[in-house]
Amino acid sequence: MTVNPIIATGAPMSDSTPTGAQRQVVDVERVAATKRAIPDVPRAVMSCAELNVYYGDFLAVREVNLSFGENEITALIGPSGCGKSTVIRCLNRMNDLVVGARVEGVVRYHGQNIYHRDVDPIEVRRRIGMVFQKPNPFPKSIYDNIAYGPRVTGMRPDSMDDLVEQALRGAALWDEVKDKLKQNAYSLSGGQQQRLCIARTLATEPDVILMDEPCSALDPIATARIEDLMMDLRQRFTIIIVTHNMQQAARVSDRTAFFTAQADDTTGNRTGLLVEYDRTEKIFSNPSEKRTEDYISGRFG
Amino acid sequence: MATLADRAGTQPLRRATGGERSSRAVLFLLALWLSLCTGLVFLVVLVAQTLVEGLPRLDANLVTNYTSLLYPEQAGFRAAILGTVWVIGCTALLAIPLGVAAAIYLEEFADNERWYTRLIEVNIQNLAAVPTIIYGLLTLGILGGLQLVLDFQNRNVVIGGALALALLILPVIIIATRESLRAVPAEIRAGSLALGATPWQTVWRQTLPAAIPGIATGTIIALSRAIGEAAPLLLLGAVVFIRYDPNGLLSGFTTMPVQIYNLVAQPQEELRTAAAAGIVALLALLLLMNGVAILIRNKFQRRW
Numbered sequence: 001m002t003v004n005p006i007i008a009t010g011a012p013m014s015d016s017t018p019t020g021a022q023r024q025v026v027d028v029e030r031v032a033a034t035k036r037a038i039p040d041v042p043r044a045v046m047s048c049a050e051l052n053v054y055y056g057d058f059l060a061v062r063e064v065n066l067s068f069g070e071n072e073i074t075a076l077i078g079p080s081g082c083g084k085s086t087v088i089r090c091l092n093r094m095n096d097l098v099v100g101a102r103v104e105g106v107v108r109y110h111g112q113n114i115y116h117r118d119v120d121p122i123e124v125r126r127r128i129g130m131v132f133q134k135p136n137p138f139p140k141s142i143y144d145n146i147a148y149g150p151r152v153t154g155m156r157p158d159s160m161d162d163l164v165e166q167a168l169r170g171a172a173l174w175d176e177v178k179d180k181l182k183q184n185a186y187s188l189s190g191g192q193q194q195r196l197c198i199a200r201t202l203a204t205e206p207d208v209i210l211m212d213e214p215c216s217a218l219d220p221i222a223t224a225r226i227e228d229l230m231m232d233l234r235q236r237f238t239i240i241i242v243t244h245n246m247q248q249a250a251r252v253s254d255r256t257a258f259f260t261a262q263a264d265d266t267t268g269n270r271t272g273l274l275v276e277y278d279r280t281e282k283i284f285s286n287p288s289e290k291r292t293e294d295y296i297s298g299r300f301g
Numbered sequence: 302m303a304t305l306a307d308r309a310g311t312q313p314l315r316r317a318t319g320g321e322r323s324s325r326a327v328l329f330l331l332a333l334w335l336s337l338c339t340g341l342v343f344l345v346v347l348v349a350q351t352l353v354e355g356l357p358r359l360d361a362n363l364v365t366n367y368t369s370l371l372y373p374e375q376a377g378f379r380a381a382i383l384g385t386v387w388v389i390g391c392t393a394l395l396a397i398p399l400g401v402a403a404a405i406y407l408e409e410f411a412d413n414e415r416w417y418t419r420l421i422e423v424n425i426q427n428l429a430a431v432p433t434i435i436y437g438l439l440t441l442g443i444l445g446g447l448q449l450v451l452d453f454q455n456r457n458v459v460i461g462g463a464l465a466l467a468l469l470i471l472p473v474i475i476i477a478t479r480e481s482l483r484a485v486p487a488e489i490r491a492g493s494l495a496l497g498a499t500p501w502q503t504v505w506r507q508t509l510p511a512a513i514p515g516i517a518t519g520t521i522i523a524l525s526r527a528i529g530e531a532a533p534l535l536l537l538g539a540v541v542f543i544r545y546d547p548n549g550l551l552s553g554f555t556t557m558p559v560q561i562y563n564l565v566a567q568p569q570e571e572l573r574t575a576a577a578a579g580i581v582a583l584l585a586l587l588l589l590m591n592g593v594a595i596l597i598r599n600k601f602q603r604r605w
Contacts, residue, residue, distance in 0.1 A: 097490075099414065126497030138493070138507060139511055149497065152497065152498040200492075
């Protein structure tokens with residue numbers, strides 16, 4: 001399959017007359033032209049229902065209902081503070097690590113509620129991998145970075161070397177590092193480090209991969225490589241990505257969920273909520289909600 | 302925009318009032334230098350005097366001989382050196398695992414919001430500032446209890462000295478370990494946990510190894526402090542002439558600083574010379590240990 005970012009990234013920012021024509025942030029027609037056929041209703045691998053997340057007494061996100069389709073890329077977009085990172089961190093129970101965080105509602109993974117009291121969060125994280133905003137390789141060799149997950153999760157592959165190679169090939173990093181597997185991971189460039197982190201996630205053989213703004217610390221070329229990689233990985237994995245970059249969401253995702261933050265009338269606390277969730281080309285060409293349209297056309301956020 | 306550029310280009314870069322070359326700034330700098338020099342001069346004079354005094358006795362006898370009142374010119378530190386090795390070895394065995402484990406608990410597992418965690422933290426900070434002789438008193442109490450169970454008469458035993466010194470350096474080790482654990486970025490922990498590692502695996506395989514250089518540095522500095530310590534050991538009754546090698550946890554002992562303290566108080570000139578030589582040897586050892594600590598820090602220091 002052809003995987004190339006073909007949507008113009010350069011929004012015509014120069015023409016910034018405030019009363020002028022609507023800024024075209026994303027080239028709608030080209031988005032629609034690149035999209036493949038996906039079912040109307042996602043074949044959900046994961047879903048969340050009536051999800052409320054609190055940090056202490058503060059309600060960060062309320063009543064999120066979403067389902068994430070198998071072998072699809074779902075993008076969560078929205079302005080800062082709209083709770084999209086909070087939501088993605090609920091999906092593999094990383095929010096458990098935040099002191100005072102509390103989750104209400106149901107998050108289903110293959111039908112099981114991962115917040116059920118019999119569910120071990122460790123086991124959840126083994127099935128649902130995560131890639132973070134800043135590349136965070138371990139201060140070890142490239143090889144050991146990849147082998148770490150399989151080792152701690154007690155996987156007994158016939159050959160760890162093969163597993164490492166497969167993971168690195170899966171993340172399109174093998175050719176660049178095959179001669180220096182024993183080198184420290186910190187010797188890699190930022191983009192390579194992020195692909196190493198993706199490879200590290202692949203090695204534990206999850207079926208869902210969460211990506212929390214995986215390209216925000218990378219240059220455009222490294223970003224394009226990660227995007228290519230994501231298009232490639234969706235054939236085997238279900239990918240959920242949080243991104244600040246609307247062009248990125250438009251380029252890579254099959255479906256897009258738009259979040260925004262709304263201030264409480266009495267307390268003034270800003271709580272995130274899901275505004276609209278639909279196919280990406282619909283969100284970017286013909287959104288149902290006015291707020292979505294305002295955001296994607298660059299009027300706020 | 303243009304006007305701003307014009308002004309920036311045409312204004313001469315005059316010396317600002319109160320800048321780094323004003324008389325006040327220079328005076329302040331001089332005062333700082335003076336303070337530094339005062340400290341340094343005292344140190345140099347002290348070391349030089351000790352060196353000159355001890356120089357005639359810096360020989361092999363100093364290490365191989367026991368101390369002696371009959372032949373003061375050949376008195377040595379054999380028992381004290383071996384006693385120091387025994388005591389510091391046991392101190393390290395007691396204090397390092399306990400201190401590192403306590404720090405791991407406090408830093409990685411304890412809920413910092415709880416009042417008892419905070420109480421423990423405040424107490425550890427305070428313990429680091431307690432006069433060392435208090436630790437001697439505490440150890441005397443513990444040994445009194447131990448004597449009910451174990452059969453020993455003298456309280457000047459290796460395990461007693463090690464207990465006192467271990468208590469003494471425990472807060473230092475805990476604080477140093479916590480500092481170096483805290484320096485390991487949260488992303489490393491998050492990355493490990495997101496791969497399905499348990500919190501315990503994360504500590505054992507990621508956080509602790511990354512913190513080892515800092516822990517080693519802190520521990521060596523704590524141990525070198527323990528080596529130079531005399532007060533708590535004096536309280537246990539370590540000021541005795543010992544003319545045998547310590548051979549067990551319940552063996553009597555003396556250490557370098559204690560024996561130096563002892564020799565300095567003797568009337569014979571030769572013994573005081575031996576004490577000076579002992580000080581030089583002890584200083585050299587401490588310098589060596591701190592040097593190793595600095596080497597470890599520089600070699601393994603990581604900027605995240």
